[in-house]
Amino acid sequence: MAREINFRCRRCGCGLWLRPATAPAGVACAGCGEAHSVDPTGALDAQGRLARCAVCACDRLYRQRDFNRKLGLLVVIVAAAFSVHTRGLSLLVAAAIDLGLYMLLPEILLCYHCEAIHRGFPRSAGIEGYDLATGERYESREWGKLRPPGEQV
Numbered sequence: 001m002a003r004e005i006n007f008r009c010r011r012c013g014c015g016l017w018l019r020p021a022t023a024p025a026g027v028a029c030a031g032c033g034e035a036h037s038v039d040p041t042g043a044l045d046a047q048g049r050l051a052r053c054a055v056c057a058c059d060r061l062y063r064q065r066d067f068n069r070k071l072g073l074l075v076v077i078v079a080a081a082f083s084v085h086t087r088g089l090s091l092l093v094a095a096a097i098d099l100g101l102y103m104l105l106p107e108i109l110l111c112y113h114c115e116a117i118h119r120g121f122p123r124s125a126g127i128e129g130y131d132l133a134t135g136e137r138y139e140s141r142e143w144g145k146l147r148p149p150g151e152q153v
Helices: 069-088 089-104 132-139
Strands: 002-006 015-018 026-028 035-037 061-065 107-111 116-118
Touching: 015 026, 069 089
Parallel strands: none
Antiparallel strands: 002 015, 002 116, 026 035, 061 107, 107 116
């Protein structure tokens, strides 16, 4: 899998997508023109594994499977809707689909601070799954909040 970094523009909220192999220094926002510098090589540890966020340099990352959450919710809703008619078997089918997807889909690494998504990067050993307490600490920080046009970042 090729390395990709997805993040939001701090000024307008537009989704940005970057492949470090083709544009290693950064990307300009298509919505507002804001330039964003990204350092994918500086985010790697000595073994070449991702140790910090390539967008904001935060060292707090978590891992999860690369699956669309809205699609997962739709599977559960459909299974719940049919559960009365199937006597709960649709819920077992949904659980089997979930387990199969969990086993097949690759992991992505996400930053607690700026919510950047890193695909295709090998991860350092210390990166675990999402921790609610850590997520709440970073939730109130300024990075993810949108800025009005003209305001300094």
